[in-house]
Amino acid sequence: MNITAIGISHHTAPVGVREAFALPGDLPLRLLRAFKAEDAFEEALVLDTCNRTEVYFVANKCDDPMGYLLGHIARLKSIPAVTDTSAFYHHQGADAVQHMFRVAGALDSQIVGEHQILGQLKGAYRLALEARTTGLLLNKLLHWAFRVGKRAQSETNLGRGSTSIAQAAVELAQQVFASLAGKSVMLVGAGETGALAAKALVRVGAGNVVVANRSLDRARKVAESLRTLQPEDAVALDLEDPSIRCPALLAMLEMLPKDIDRRPAAGEKERFAARAIELPDIPQAIGDVDLVICATGAPDMVLTGKEITKALRRAGRSVLIVDIAVPRDVDPKLDKLSNVFLYNIDDLDRIVSKNIATRELEVPRVEAIIADEFGTFAAWCDSLEVIPTIKILQEYFAEIQQAEIKRYGGKFSDADREQLEQFTRSLCNKILHQPIAFLRSLSDSASLSQRQAAADFIRSAFRLKGRKDKP
Amino acid sequence: MDILFKVAEWLLPLLYMGLVIDYGVTFFLRIRTHVHNGWIPVIILFHAAFLVVRSIHLGQPPLFNGYEILSVIALSTTAVYYIVELVGHDRRTGLFVFLIVFLAQYTSSVFLANTAIEPTTPAVAGQGWRSLHSLAATFAYTALALAGVYGALHLIGRRNLKRHNIGLLFDRLPPLELLGRTCWYAIIGGLVFMTISVVTGALVYGRGAGGPDAEAMSAKIIAKIVVGSVTWLVCVVAVLGKGVGKWSDSRVCLVAAGGFLTVAILFVASLALS
Numbered sequence: 001m002n003i004t005a006i007g008i009s010h011h012t013a014p015v016g017v018r019e020a021f022a023l024p025g026d027l028p029l030r031l032l033r034a035f036k037a038e039d040a041f042e043e044a045l046v047l048d049t050c051n052r053t054e055v056y057f058v059a060n061k062c063d064d065p066m067g068y069l070l071g072h073i074a075r076l077k078s079i080p081a082v083t084d085t086s087a088f089y090h091h092q093g094a095d096a097v098q099h100m101f102r103v104a105g106a107l108d109s110q111i112v113g114e115h116q117i118l119g120q121l122k123g124a125y126r127l128a129l130e131a132r133t134t135g136l137l138l139n140k141l142l143h144w145a146f147r148v149g150k151r152a153q154s155e156t157n158l159g160r161g162s163t164s165i166a167q168a169a170v171e172l173a174q175q176v177f178a179s180l181a182g183k184s185v186m187l188v189g190a191g192e193t194g195a196l197a198a199k200a201l202v203r204v205g206a207g208n209v210v211v212a213n214r215s216l217d218r219a220r221k222v223a224e225s226l227r228t229l230q231p232e233d234a235v236a237l238d239l240e241d242p243s244i245r246c247p248a249l250l251a252m253l254e255m256l257p258k259d260i261d262r263r264p265a266a267g268e269k270e271r272f273a274a275r276a277i278e279l280p281d282i283p284q285a286i287g288d289v290d291l292v293i294c295a296t297g298a299p300d301m302v303l304t305g306k307e308i309t310k311a312l313r314r315a316g317r318s319v320l321i322v323d324i325a326v327p328r329d330v331d332p333k334l335d336k337l338s339n340v341f342l343y344n345i346d347d348l349d350r351i352v353s354k355n356i357a358t359r360e361l362e363v364p365r366v367e368a369i370i371a372d373e374f375g376t377f378a379a380w381c382d383s384l385e386v387i388p389t390i391k392i393l394q395e396y397f398a399e400i401q402q403a404e405i406k407r408y409g410g411k412f413s414d415a416d417r418e419q420l421e422q423f424t425r426s427l428c429n430k431i432l433h434q435p436i437a438f439l440r441s442l443s444d445s446a447s448l449s450q451r452q453a454a455a456d457f458i459r460s461a462f463r464l465k466g467r468k469d470k471p
Numbered sequence: 472m473d474i475l476f477k478v479a480e481w482l483l484p485l486l487y488m489g490l491v492i493d494y495g496v497t498f499f500l501r502i503r504t505h506v507h508n509g510w511i512p513v514i515i516l517f518h519a520a521f522l523v524v525r526s527i528h529l530g531q532p533p534l535f536n537g538y539e540i541l542s543v544i545a546l547s548t549t550a551v552y553y554i555v556e557l558v559g560h561d562r563r564t565g566l567f568v569f570l571i572v573f574l575a576q577y578t579s580s581v582f583l584a585n586t587a588i589e590p591t592t593p594a595v596a597g598q599g600w601r602s603l604h605s606l607a608a609t610f611a612y613t614a615l616a617l618a619g620v621y622g623a624l625h626l627i628g629r630r631n632l633k634r635h636n637i638g639l640l641f642d643r644l645p646p647l648e649l650l651g652r653t654c655w656y657a658i659i660g661g662l663v664f665m666t667i668s669v670v671t672g673a674l675v676y677g678r679g680a681g682g683p684d685a686e687a688m689s690a691k692i693i694a695k696i697v698v699g700s701v702t703w704l705v706c707v708v709a710v711l712g713k714g715v716g717k718w719s720d721s722r723v724c725l726v727a728a729g730g731f732l733t734v735a736i737l738f739v740a741s742l743a744l745s
Binding site: 155157160161171174175176177178316317318335338339341343347350351354 | 500501502628632633635637641642644645646647648649652717718719720721
């Protein structure tokens with residue numbers, strides 16, 4: 001396994017160090033093209049995510065790959081050359097393969113079991129294909145890694161459950177509602193986040209949106225923007241955008257269907273209503289909604305008092321209230337109403353903690369998958385090596401020799417049989433001499449792919465595929 | 472042939488137990504939650520074939536004995552659940568449904584093995600009406616069983632959510648709304664079928680009243696009438712409550728679950744008495 005992995009990740013360096021080596025935009029492709037042009041690596045792949053930057057390669061004629069790599073990255077990013085490499089890991093052979101399998105299986109991720117890494121690995125592979133820096137070994141390794149990732153997701157509960165407050169809110173909503181499409185939603189607070197969220201709500205099919213805010217003007221502005229909403233205005237929401245301070249709500253919206261065009265056709269009555277109210281009007285409106293999101297910056301509770309209680313009790317239907325404001329916006333007493341499910345930021349945090357604990361329990365099962373896949377990959381790699389091929393070839397001829405002696409040995413005396421054995425052994429060695437010498441010469445001079453091709457040919461010619469050399 | 476029947480009678484509970492285990496694994500380990508179970512149609516076919524062959528052999532449909540009816544309920548519940556699973560692409564509730572199915576089939580098998588097969592209703596005119604009456608009642612019990620299971624799951628899920636109990640059941644059950652809706656549809660189905668059963672039953676037993684066997688059969692008929700009436704009443708109360716009284720899903724589910732439990736107890740009691 002002539003594979004090497006060099007990289008830096010959240011395990012070895014803080015973000016302040018990692019960001020210096022991050023490769024945004026087209027830098028990974030440029031790096032791969034540089035490798036190709038300089039013929040330093042026979043095969044190469046660059047994986048760059050928010051938590052890691054790492055390069056997998058099959059070395060060709062590079063004595064100091066770490067220095068070579070860091071030098072290239074420094075030149076690409078116009079940063080000073082790196083002398084301290086303590087933050088970087090350097091895995092070779094089996095370690096490198098197992099590392100990639102752990103990455104693909106999301107065991108090496110900051111949030112163990114997260115789903116994005118497999119897509120990021122596929123993206124990295126696409127880039128390597130585009131740069132034509134993959135060959136037999138990396139192609140196989142990547143496909144093996146994808147299989148590890150898929151098995152980890154499908155055969156274990158590693159990726160199940162939310163691990164962020166935002167996803168926890170989604171999970172919570174999914175316990176109550178079959179779907180949020182067509183549901184009435186009240187946003188309490190109409191800041192920038194509220195406006196974005198309301199647009200997204202309409203885009204994904206909310207039947208009725210009520211925007212409640214201390215400033216009616218602000219709430220109206222949001223409601224008006226909904227009424228005149230065009231599909232192209234429905235921005236794609238980036239949950240990682242730090243300007244969005246209400247990720248729980250936005251994540252909820254992400255669970256809804258994305259292909260609904262909410263723009264009414266000519267003459268068609270609007271299929272949804274968006275209206276603005278002031279905070280004191282909430283009791284009149286709250287009885288008609290299914291989901292309430294509270295995210296104001298108010299110092300006191302917003303949803304409290306007898307009127308709110310009466311309105312919610314009258315509603316009859318289940319109402320989910322997610323209070324993600326700190327200090328809280330919602331009076332905890334409302335949770336005593338039989339039809340109200342009130343969850344605050346601490347509850348969401350408990351959901352996250354439980355899911356993380358569940359994921360930890362799944363790690364051994366994923367480790368077992370990795371061990372299983374590594375075993376088959378290692379066997380495949382062995383089949384491509386020259387020395388094991390020579391050993392298998394010799395064993396094969398020895399088996400033939402023994403079989404023939406057994407078959408005809410009875411016709412000879414004991415003394416003659418010894419001669420016969422010497423003769424057949426010598427004959428086999430002479431026949432094998434040239435092919436073995438040829439294979440040995442390759443291990444000194446030829447490239448990996450040439451060696452693999454030769455080994456593959458020999459194994460095919462003598463039908464040795466599937467055989468393993470004896471330890 | 473009798474040996475084949477005996478084998479099938481004991482094989483069916485085992486098959487349903489297999490489903491309970493399979494769905495238990497799905498529920499507790501949360502794996503294959505959205506993958507259809509290919510064994511269900513096979514078991515349905517086997518069960519249906521058993522009932523058809525048995526009916527041909529005995530010369531009567533499997534609806535004249537409480538234990539036979541239990542077996543038909545097990546079959547129809549399985550069939551309805553399979554449709555629910557196909558439509559909803561969700562098998563998280565299968566464990567609970569097949570627990571009921573297994574209990575029904577196990578009871579049926581145990582008692583069928585020790586019960587002489589003979590009609591429990593008087594031989595009266597109008598065989599077609601009788602079949603329709605029994606079949607409709609069987610479907611109504613099936614619907615009530617499903618309503619009871621989904622209603623109970625709704626109540627359990629709701630209780631967990633209300634208590635902020637982020638435990639075993641938190642993300643293992645389907646959404647409350649879905650459970651409530653399924654319970655509601657089952658209740659409506661139960662009302663329709665039980666109404667048909669009551670009307671056809673009145674026709675059948677009205678004609679049969681005063682016949683030579685009427686007196687002997689009266690206790691069993693009364694038991695059937697009580698069980699059927701309670702089933703119909705449960706469905707009516709739930710439908711009126713939701714339709715007129717604007718009941719919440721939870722209250723409908725409570726009536727369904729409580730009603731199912733009551734009917735199940737009455738059903739078993741009537742079997743024991745008979």
